[in-house]
Amino acid sequence: MISCFPYRxxxxxxxNPQLRIFRPPFSLTLVRPxxxxxxxxxxxxxxxxxxxxxxxxxxxxxxxxxxxxxxTRIQYCTNKKRNHLNQKVKxxxxxxxxxxxAQQQTFEFPDIFTEKDVKSAEGSVEEMQEKFMEDEKxxxxxxxxxxxxTEWFGL
Amino acid sequence: xxxxxxxxxxxxxxxxxxxxxxxxxLAVQQSALTLTKSQSYLDRLxxxxxxxxxxxxxxxxxxxxxxISRRGLEEFFDIPENWGEATVKSGAPWTxxxxxxxxxxxxHKLWYVLLKEKNMLLTIEQESKRQRIQMPSPERLKKxxxxxxxxxxxxxxxxxxTVVKEREDALRLLQTGQERARPGAWRKDIFGRVYWYRFRExxxxxxxxxxxxxxxxxxxxxxxxxxxxxxxxxxxxxTRIQNKEREKQTVLQEKFPQIKAQSS
Numbered sequence: 001m002i003s004c005f006p007y008r009x010x011x012x013x014x015x016n017p018q019l020r021i022f023r024p025p026f027s028l029t030l031v032r033p034x035x036x037x038x039x040x041x042x043x044x045x046x047x048x049x050x051x052x053x054x055x056x057x058x059x060x061x062x063x064x065x066x067x068x069x070x071x072t073r074i075q076y077c078t079n080k081k082r083n084h085l086n087q088k089v090k091x092x093x094x095x096x097x098x099x100x101x102a103q104q105q106t107f108e109f110p111d112i113f114t115e116k117d118v119k120s121a122e123g124s125v126e127e128m129q130e131k132f133m134e135d136e137k138x139x140x141x142x143x144x145x146x147x148x149x150t151e152w153f154g155l
Numbered sequence: 156x157x158x159x160x161x162x163x164x165x166x167x168x169x170x171x172x173x174x175x176x177x178x179x180x181l182a183v184q185q186s187a188l189t190l191t192k193s194q195s196y197l198d199r200l201x202x203x204x205x206x207x208x209x210x211x212x213x214x215x216x217x218x219x220x221x222x223i224s225r226r227g228l229e230e231f232f233d234i235p236e237n238w239g240e241a242t243v244k245s246g247a248p249w250t251x252x253x254x255x256x257x258x259x260x261x262x263h264k265l266w267y268v269l270l271k272e273k274n275m276l277l278t279i280e281q282e283s284k285r286q287r288i289q290m291p292s293p294e295r296l297k298k299x300x301x302x303x304x305x306x307x308x309x310x311x312x313x314x315x316x317t318v319v320k321e322r323e324d325a326l327r328l329l330q331t332g333q334e335r336a337r338p339g340a341w342r343k344d345i346f347g348r349v350y351w352y353r354f355r356e357x358x359x360x361x362x363x364x365x366x367x368x369x370x371x372x373x374x375x376x377x378x379x380x381x382x383x384x385x386x387x388x389x390x391x392x393x394t395r396i397q398n399k400e401r402e403k404q405t406v407l408q409e410k411f412p413q414i415k416a417q418s419s
Binding site: 028056 | 228263270355
């Protein structure tokens, strides 16, 4: 029913039906923890309007992740920085949620940006370029017989 | 894995709409195989057998069934094959016209697919900022500006929202005759300006609400001269624009007498 949030949850009084949010407008960001966290803890950046119950329901219903405990805090970001016009620039605040998984599950933040060894096709221009670069590097390296002494010293 | 690949397929690529025009399960399999645009994604798409809740109510049914992904937190990241690649393929965002052809269930499912995709992009973006590496998916060159993928997805979601709102408006008008979902009223503020005040939900009646009573919806008498001055200023500005336009027209007529006078 309510998806475009008017910045407030609707009022709840005893006897009202359970609030249901179709098409939630919240988006979570999984972040790598800055400090060392226990194995079962996952760290998220969530919008300021979300609550702990929201996070729990979100993960359980949309991602099928069994959630044990959720703790949140608001990170205040600086308003001290100034731009080239000497105006104060505010870095936006954000809310952080620490989610502990139930059923003794563990989560480790993966390394996404491992560079793969790309071998270009034989006979192509790229391969020749790579060979040339490698030869150049070999030529740049100093003579091993000098034992680490630089060319600056004569002889 | 399946969800993001489905996400790529469904959310962004317009060409994949062919998959929606299906009426039988066999057609699903065939259409899935004949789509050649991104075979790598479809190889991993496992179309399951007809589930119990996917039976056609009417003769022509266009159901959309997405595989239930059991990956959990891995859905916040790309499929492992795309890790470390420089560019990742993606399609165009959804337009409102395309979205209007879809049923409510389809739109509902599409919203979640888009949402998961957006979460994944945000996660990757944050990680790339942390590692100080360029983000894998390229900034797609649009006609006017370079726009990142997350903006395209936001636009698709907004259009979805508009379509759903249109449908809700139509339904409400037919059933109750009310034009707006949120009740309101025309009210005067302290400065004499009339505006549409949208009602809020309160637990108390208005005469017991101290904060509400402090907000005055009437104009005190000492504001009347200020209103008159504001009106004069507005009229002066309006006549100034009109006079300028008229002068411009006369100058043009003098210079180029063959021009037909613009009817304003």
